[in-house]
Amino acid sequence: MSSITQPIGGHGDAAGGHEHHPSGIMRWITTTNHKDIGTMYLWFSFTMFLVGGVFALTIRSELFEPGMQILRPERFNQLITLHGLIMIFGALMPGAVGFANWMIPMQIGAPDMAFARMNNLSFWLLPPAAIMLLLGLFVPGGAPETGWTLYPPLSIQQGMGMDLTIFAIHIMGASSIMGSINIITTILNLRAPGMTMMKMPLFCWSWLITAYLLIAVMPVLAGAVTMLLTDRHFGTSFFDAAGGGDPVLFQHVFWFFGHPEVYIIILPAFGLISEVIPTFSRKPLFGYASMVYALCAIAILSFLVWAHHMFTVGLPAAGILFYMYATMLIAIPTGVKVFNWLATMWKGSITLEAPMLFALGFLFLFTTGGFTGLILAIQPVDVQFQDTYYVVAHFHYVMVAGTLFAFFAATYYWLPKWTGHMYNETLAKWHFWGSFIFFNVAFFPMHFLGLAGMPRRIPDYAQQFTNWNQVSTVGAFGFGLSQLILLYVVVMCIRGGKPAPAKPWEGATSLEWTLPSPAPYHSFPTPPVVQ
């Protein structure tokens, strides 16, 4: 990874820092500045995280006791669908793009993203798409009750909310593709002189690969939902068995998108963690090249395992074996990454500031989620656990404890660079411990519920599942409330606090730390030279 830099012509703030940009609301609507757009992505992501979180808490409230309490069954299913779609397309993906927008140009020594106007458009497509998605709750028939997978035939039979969802996915997909084109182009063409690919910070590598994945799978998902739309309104029968179509094809196509999507969300998180752990271990990342190769291996393997989501639809035995072994194979490059993170910490001079705490939390919980994923990869086991709470526990350990904890780590890591102020370390640690403990209280019992046979996506359940459901609900509320600490810390940090030096973390080495804090509005107008 690049570490020593020699900016040409001063410290890279030749534009003079914070002047020369519009103010007020027009700044945010018309901005083409990568930092402004990154900020908007991150706030949008956090807002959607809260909206999706409120849906989750409503779901957990309903599940606090058996029987129907506060929701009708169809509304329960609608909230399940929206919770999934909003968290994935509204919170996690835009969050990752927000970090990319803020950090990639600064990490590679570029003045901005390659296509600055398209960058603005990519962001501003998201709010209307999110509104469209949420509007489904208020139209006749409500939002889709299909879950985020939108399987036909149910999705063909749904009301107008389904059309809104399809259009929302189209718009969010277009936004993602534009964002990906921008990121790839920026990384390939705007790197500072001397920064070869194998000197790039691992966060940039992880996003380069993620962006390729997005360009590969998003159009396929868009094609599939377009065909769903024509099945609904234009008399085609791509997926409608009544007209000779093949509903299982949709499942194949969806998971051909859906499984790489998991890696689209987790790879940037890997990149973020690979920035944080070396910094707070005060050692270079162990096995940089193997980390890059592992990222590539994970990306490619992610396309070869999609049917492990469909072990119960009736695949041929050879297919089952292939997908089972291919899925297990992903554990190897993932294991390489976990090993390298541990080896980076080995004999390091470790300090446990909030970013490092979240990184360690990520490491522990993501690995737990990975192990349950291995268990689910075993087809005879998966047949038993299919559609139970065990699966819910598994993917929340990967998605929440994986991606979200990495986002929290990165937020605290770069907050001084973004705002120019140090955050409140004590409150940040409270945020970590609240998140870590309540996350486990919320999601670990779901393993027990799943093992006991409790099906997912149901608003009511048998009496014997009550206790663990109540524990899980208490944990979910605790986790939700813990996030308000983050909001408070970030707002306080923006408003003031102890001034942050250019490099607040002793072990940080990448290019963004050569800039003053807060990072100037126009950074690196003259590219630095990487030695």
Added chain:
Amino acid sequence: MTTAGAVGVPQEDDFEARRRAAARRTGFGLLLVALIFFFGFIASRVWLSSDVSMGVVGAAVVVFVIVAVGRHLRK
């Protein structure tokens, strides 16, 4: 762009122009790939059976990712 350099435009401008042109080429190339996957997937399903359609699109996507990612590993 190279001619601009030849008639005396400062070298930095020439560098910037070349960089912008390279960025445009990369961007259009990627846009083209996305459009081909989108329309190619629908067209393959219209004209081919489910299995063949999935096989063709799947193989194309995997080859794209292998080539796209793999070519950067040598640098």
